Amino acid sequence: MDFSILGQYVKCKLPGVPVWLAGIGMINMRRVTKSLLLAQIMFRNPPEFLDRLEAAVTSRLEKRIGRQFQYPAISATETIAKVRELFQGEVNLDEVEKLESDVVKRMQLLEGIAPFTTAHHADFSLARLCYILCRFLRPDIVVETGVAYGVTTAFILKALESNGKGNLHSVDLPPLGKNADKFVGYLVPEELKDRWVLHRGVSKRVFPELLPQLKKVDIFVHDSLHTYWNIRRELQLVTPYLSRPAIVIADDIQSNLAFQEWVLRTSPTTWWTFKEKDKDSVAGLAVFL
Ligand SMILES: C[S@@+](CC[C@H](N)C(=O)[O-])C[C@H]1O[C@@H](n2cnc3c(N)ncnc32)[C@H](O)[C@@H]1O
Structure with a gap:
């Protein structure tokens, strides 16, 4: 994703904010949106919340302790x-x-x-x-x-x-x-x-x-x-x-x-x-x- 474009957009809305800072702001906005959506799911659909949690935990765990395999x-x-x-x-x-x-x-x-x-x-x-x-x-x-x-x-x-x-x-x-x-x-x-x-x-x-x-x-x-x-x-x-x-x-x-x-x-x-x-x-x- 081209965050400089997003940055330009935010910069238009918030004059004086540098492009790179606005870009980081957009990444964090995405994180915030995701966290809010996850919190909603926790109350509305607990099984789905658990599924998403399991996916996040196993992905992170496997990245740390999993074994890569060199397929020919x-x-x-x-x-x-x-x-x-x-x-x-x-x-x-x-x-x-x-x-x-x-x-x-x-x-x-x-x-x-x-x-x-x-x-x-x-x-x-x-x-x-x-x-x-x-x-x-x-x-x-x-x-x-x-x-x-x-x-x-x-x-x-x-x-x-x-x-x-x-x-x-x-x-x-x-x-x-x-x-x-x-x-x-x-x-x-x-x-x-x-x-x-x-x-x-x-x-x-x-x-x-x-x-x-x-x-x-x-x-x-x-x-x-x-x-x-x-x-x-x-x-x-x-x-x-x-x-x-x-x-x-x-x-x-x-x-x-x-x-x-x-x-x-x-x-x-x-x-x-x-x-x-x-x-x-x-x-x-x-x-x-
Ligand atoms: C790599 S993308 C799929 C790409 C797609 N096949 C394409 O051709 O562009 C993976 C998708 O699977 C979903 N997903 C992740 N875990 C899943 C699961 N356990 N069961 C079903 N869908 C899952 C993701 O949310 C995402 O939408």
Whole structure:
């Protein structure tokens, strides 16, 4: 985020306040807003308050005492080539180019009104991969955790639309921010929302009810909270529901061993890890045939 722009804005409102000071003021305003929202949630929705507290505590704790893992990662381009080889086919990416430019335009509209950080946006290389996998596998049911403004959501829904079948169930507890709920999936074009069901809440609460209803999951995308305990729990909960064939993609796995432990336990037909194109993130992909 460009705090100098925010700073300029505050400076206009408060003449005499230097830009850098105004910028820091805006950061602190965000902190204050978050603290006030959290206090409201504590009274209105104690379970959600506890979920947010758990996320904050485990994230901080794992940053201090967790074990980083160096995954041997190939590139996103190599990953797409591998997927093409695996499914022995081609996917026309013309409509993805168009979607990507629409999403970029929507991202620009977000500037200045975004209630929570746009650093949540998934890398386009990951989003494209989600699209390609959905086109190859033609899933009935896709489940994803972590929507934020909805980059991966838009790409998955586009693929389902082109397939002419399938639904996406997304699970998301929005980041703290004023009217944050209204912005979840902001980047998803309206005409793609017919095949989309958004479940509000943390995966550990939503999954035990949702997964038995769905009965099976063809593609699972983890992109929520990337702590060891959360990745481990989501993968464990979804595994009994994975159909054959099925694909699992997990974003931002580099900070802990959860993905590695899970593949060793579940023995997918094939799996590998890859570095995203424009983000310093490693994602994992597992295929069950
Ligand atoms: C990295 S962002 C998702 C990015 C998104 N997939 C995209 O393509 O732009 C993570 C999102 O997951 C939400 N979240 C965090 N912990 C969660 C949990 N335990 N269950 C569900 N959603 C969670 C965050 O609030 C945020 O909206």
